[in-house]
Amino acid sequence: QQQVKQSPQSLIVQKGGISIINCAYENTAFDYFPWYQQFPGKGPALLIAIRPDVSEKKEGRFTISFNKSAKQFSLHIMDSQPGDSATYFCAASMSNDMRFGAGTRLTVKP
Amino acid sequence: DVKVTQSSRYLVKRTGEKVFLECVQDMDHENMFWYRQDPGLGLRLIYFSYDVKMKEKGDIPEGYSVSREKKERFSLILESASTNQTSMYLCASSLIQRGYTFGSGTRLTVV
Numbered sequence: 410q411q412q413v414k415q416s417p418q419s420l421i422v423q424k425g426g427i428s429i430i431n432c433a434y435e436n437t438a439f440d441y442f443p444w445y446q447q448f449p450g451k452g453p454a455l456l457i458a459i460r461p462d463v464s465e466k467k468e469g470r471f472t473i474s475f476n477k478s479a480k481q482f483s484l485h486i487m488d489s490q491p492g493d494s495a496t497y498f499c500a501a502s503m504s505n506d507m508r509f510g511a512g513t514r515l516t517v518k519p
Numbered sequence: 520d521v522k523v524t525q526s527s528r529y530l531v532k533r534t535g536e537k538v539f540l541e542c543v544q545d546m547d548h549e550n551m552f553w554y555r556q557d558p559g560l561g562l563r564l565i566y567f568s569y570d571v572k573m574k575e576k577g578d579i580p581e582g583y584s585v586s587r588e589k590k591e592r593f594s595l596i597l598e599s600a601s602t603n604q605t606s607m608y609l610c611a612s613s614l615i616q617r618g619y620t621f622g623s624g625t626r627l628t629v630v
Binding site for chain 2: 445
């Protein structure tokens, strides 16, 4: 069963806009929530991660918002750029067990 | 620059062949993983290993086996390749409770 549900499957945003990708999880034992960015022909690369003791983490134009009670978290990309066009995966982890969402293909149009 | 290296970027194999996918990491990580990536299905865990000579089944181990004889190397074996194993295969390594470092992937086509 899918333990991490990610939406939307694909997203098109204009340059300068805000991209928002959402994820929901079931298991309250998860305690580490990373986001990965994958460009075509490359493996996923860790982008940003959060632990459930904080509600938000920001790194440059990338922000994770975390809602522990709703068991949801989201990635916000501010001032989206064509170079941000990639597939994004959310994940949830406990100990060494990491579960991935199905991925979101983001296209940022110039 | 630390990395996870997968030996082949592209492979074409025939149905029934035994296929070896190699992965090497230079970060002294305890944990190593093999995933397959298919459109719309995300990343699915095939096998993982927390230590040398140790292996555990993931969510989709059928048709696969693994070998970890040295800490830095984790091999995925397709005992008898089938067309439904055509996919992108990703190797990853990690320290406990840290983000994964992925290799660039091996795109395997079974004909």
